Amino acid sequence: MFRFALVFLILLFLGYLPTHKAHAATQYQSNDAFISQAFNGNSGEAKVLWLDDDLKQAVEAILAHRFNKMRVRYWLHNNETVWIMDEIGKESPITVGIHVKDQQIAQTKVLVYRESRGDEVRHDFFTDQFKAAKLTEQHQLDKHIDGITGATLSVRALTKLSRIALLLDAHINQ
Numbered sequence: 001m002f003r004f005a006l007v008f009l010i011l012l013f014l015g016y017l018p019t020h021k022a023h024a025a026t027q028y029q030s031n032d033a034f035i036s037q038a039f040n041g042n043s044g045e046a047k048v049l050w051l052d053d054d055l056k057q058a059v060e061a062i063l064a065h066r067f068n069k070m071r072v073r074y075w076l077h078n079n080e081t082v083w084i085m086d087e088i089g090k091e092s093p094i095t096v097g098i099h100v101k102d103q104q105i106a107q108t109k110v111l112v113y114r115e116s117r118g119d120e121v122r123h124d125f126f127t128d129q130f131k132a133a134k135l136t137e138q139h140q141l142d143k144h145i146d147g148i149t150g151a152t153l154s155v156r157a158l159t160k161l162s163r164i165a166l167l168l169d170a171h172i173n174q
Helices: 002-015 031-038 053-063 124-130 152-172
Strands: 045-050 071-077 080-088 093-101 104-113
Touching: 031 080, 031 093, 031 104, 045 152, 053 152, 071 152, 080 152, 093 152, 104 124, 104 152, 124 152
Parallel strands: none
Antiparallel strands: 045 071, 071 080, 080 093, 093 104
């Protein structure tokens, strides 16, 4: 009888375990490869931007949540910048590389995707929409980005990171 009860409890416990599988991270391109591609084979100069209170508040306004970093790393070459940042999609961070040239986005690329759904944002048909986007005075993109059904939160994450990259680029080029 004890054995039956034990087996029953184990099966009952297993029934309450989450049924979804954790999605492994998929790396589409390394940070170094993205930087080299953006700068035509040059690795650029790694720099750090320390965020003052005003800049941090502007970043947090774009994100609509707290930003717990005091500094942001970027790469600089010939007045062009590359920003590699993370933002949560639905549950996990998405790592995105953004190349800014002449105060507009030259390239956006998903480098690492960790969500179980919504990875359509990694394809060129989506990321090419960010090309030539600039930042308005209200810290919005000056062009409309079409969403993807089922990837709304991932689309928002890439849009926010693009806005932040343009904001930070404008700050260092003042």
